[in-house]
Amino acid sequence: MVPFDDHSWMRRAIELARRCPPAAGAYSVGAVIVGADGSEIASGYSREVDDAVHAEESALAKIPVDDPRLATATIYSTLEPCSQRRSRPRTCAQLILAAGIPRVVIAWREPSLFVADCQGFELLTAAGVTVVELPDLADQARAVNAHLAL
Numbered sequence: 001m002v003p004f005d006d007h008s009w010m011r012r013a014i015e016l017a018r019r020c021p022p023a024a025g026a027y028s029v030g031a032v033i034v035g036a037d038g039s040e041i042a043s044g045y046s047r048e049v050d051d052a053v054h055a056e057e058s059a060l061a062k063i064p065v066d067d068p069r070l071a072t073a074t075i076y077s078t079l080e081p082c083s084q085r086r087s088r089p090r091t092c093a094q095l096i097l098a099a100g101i102p103r104v105v106i107a108w109r110e111p112s113l114f115v116a117d118c119q120g121f122e123l124l125t126a127a128g129v130t131v132v133e134l135p136d137l138a139d140q141a142r143a144v145n146a147h148l149a150l
């Protein structure tokens, strides 16, 4: 796999999303953190370790926040990182910024289902993070969420 084959990594994130225990009130999301050398650093998915954990949060929790690889890493998330949440004090957008990850790749923008207007994309971009959207994989990322009334 070449270092930044975004579609291949996103397909891996979508595979991870399929492992999420379905929840009526939450998205099923997968996330993979990939280093500049093209190797996987960590991965996660929604509700992997508890009922409230988000995919990006679960992946980030597996590595020290000062891991030097994060400064040049890319995080793939099947859904736009959240900018508002009730379950935890910090959003995934904040966690990604705190980790210093400079590049985020998403497949699907958060629909206005639980949060009226997710600002994850805008917050990250405003903070200088490169956010790449892969709209051709949005349908697959969304299909994992067939349990929700979308």
Ligand SMILES: [Zn+2]
Binding pocket: 054, 055, 056, 081, 082, 085, 091, 092, 093
């Ligand atoms: Zn989140």
